[in-house]
Amino acid sequence: MTLNIDNPALIILIISTGLFIFISFIKYAFETITLEILYLWRKEEKYGISRLENLIQNQDRSISTFSILKSLSLIISISTLNIYYFREYPYSQIEIVSINIIATILIGGIETVNHSLTKQNGPLIAHKLYYLSIILNILLRPLTRSKERIVEITNPDKEYPNNSDNNSSSKRISIQMDDEGEPLEDHEVKMIRGVFQLDKTTVREIMVPRVDMISAEITSSFEEISAIMLNTGHSKIPIYKEDIDHIEGIAHSMDILRFVSDANNAMAIDIDTVLRTVLYVPESKTLEDLLTEFQEKRMQMAIVIDEYGGVAGLVTVEDLLEEIVGEIHDEFDSGEPQIKKSKEGEFYIDARIDIDDLSVTLGIEFEGEGFDTIGGFVLHQLGKIPSPSDNLQYNGFNIEVLTTVGRRIKTLKITEIPSVQNPETTKN
Template identity: 35%
Template sequence: MIDVLLRFIVFFCVFLVYLIFIFSYRVFNGTSTRLILLSKFEEDDNSNLVQNVILSQSFIRILIGFLALGLSIQTAFIFYLYSNIFLNTWLDTLIYFLVSMIFPLFGYSLVYVLNDKAVEKLIGIPKFILIMNISILKLSFIRKIRNSSDSNGNEENDAAEIDALEAAGLSVDPEEMKMIQGILKMDIVKVREIMKPRVDMIVVESDRDLNNVSNLMIEDGYSKIPVIGDSIDDILGIAYARDVLKSVTQHEGRLKIEEILRPAIFVPESQNLEQLLREFQKHQTRMAIVIDEHGGISGLVTVTDLIEEIVGELIDEFDVKDPDIRRINESITIVDARMTVADLNEEIGTDILAQGFDTIGGLVYKELGKMPEVGDHIEVDNLNITIQSTIGRRIGKLRLYIPQTKRNSP
């Protein structure tokens, strides 16, 4: 908001200088006209004075022209950069047009209406001013259209922006292209798409012994763990490993975990990644608790989750991760229930339609209509799916059997 205020202050300063030059020109023009008339009755000795006056007139006109150009461009970029503060696309466009195009033309009219060749010079207004305004007007309009369009429209715009980079002759390798795509989609992807769901959250109770919490962090490699009260919906704060270890070593674990907690930040699951990044920067933290529309705990998200959405999965030397998909033979495949339907279709050539769910586990939940148990079986799109393992109430691994007829189909 301060940045916006500063820009408008600069805008009005330029505006005032612009007006001063206009009125100065009017006074100067009247004086110079009288001098030119008088010079006709004088000797040639005064011709230099007349020439200087004419040159001064031209100089002031040029200054006014450049001020109008600067004012126009500055106004355009203010409305372009901060167009989201206005009501809608059409209002933004109308305001921009009136301020950045009518105003410079009015200024030129005010200057040249005092001149005998006003019409001729108005027609000769520098074309680059008009072109600049129209170009930035298009950018402002496109920006608003992009912000108000759906995710498919956003993806098309992202693709167009990437094509523009390639057309400009910039050499972009596949990894860099993936990062660029991830950055461009930060205002599209929602927190719910990258968060760790509630059922997978690792939490500790507030009455847990600090030595026990310390062992959990050391053994499983957690740097932060949410601490809960009566239930998982009652998040008291976040326990940091360095605080826990310091308490155990210096106070021999005599402190209660509630005494070393740091406040948790809460973000809605509908928030986009660009806003999430700002929250992390504002609060100088790396973990946030995600809440749903009813205020219940939906999951948690970390800076690592956000970065992985941009650059891809990060795996360090301590991570032991099972692959999302593992082929046993031509007929049997083991997959993680969190694998998306789109990825599965691409991997094994199926054409399952995702309606109301994103993952294979969501598909199984929908078809079963009950709490999943190991051994439960469904058949979808001629694909036999059996629950191989569960983690609490969540489906862990699924066993897929692809019949011979399905494998041989085109």
């Protein structure tokens, strides 16, 4: 099979395919622009803040324009591909079908590559293509406006994002929050980033895992439950029957202490009569939805369930708040950091630390799925129940198990290896 370069369809195919790749790349770049990026640029006083504001205000319109161009170029590419092969090889129907299948796979590959390429530098790319987006928005305005009209007719209850001259009022308000031009403080940037991540972070990422839950059995007395509360500093604890998967309710310190002061009354009343309703949430629930549910139901604790209906952990309003403002320590917290670095350059790590946070500290990526903590990663790599002194080497670091609690890893020591001959993981 040879290509006939004199066939006009081949030239159109090459041009339309190139246009599809380019437009797909630009579209993904524009989708990476967020208000969080704008605040970070303001904080770093980067050049072109006003241009980035304009890009955000017209983001939906630009993405709509690129979507139309992308669809048109894709239709032209597929059509000319079939026309070319049908004219050149009219009796090779199997080959034409095969070519279409290959083309579909290539399209998916192009989309994946473009999405990956624009993840880090998308806003900067969009910033450089600012004037191109303006020109394309003007040229394709009739088409984008027609698209808006169709949406309005087919779904009148839905407010199209480009109905107004600017985007949604929330965007305009957010952009104007720092009109005085004052640079944002570090803690302000951190809080803003936390707020914007609420709809992307799941309950699983911040919950207290099942094995770390402080709870009590329903057969416990008022005095025993109050002692647990006093020793741990928790004002609310789950009360279970037989095992932790069967939680009967939540015990509140105000309810418990009311009966502890009256021993005779406490003896006559069952603990289950003072328990409050349990709020169950799936571990895939976003923090934004969790916050809304906490507000609507006026509750401050939820039990997290996994896909099989078992208890995976618990989450509180404090956990949610810490995602926005950072760690909150009270008099009952140990105050010890999860990562401690010695003078010799050794890292002493709490095995429960989020693996993404540790990646930032060490400057390496931990590959794999099915774990959220460094302890889970080590357990996954070892492939057995860990014991103190177990160690493995990964990406230039030696990771050693220092202490364990039952079958769980408690603390780890991570040491950088001076020279690494083989970067692959090795276990000892």
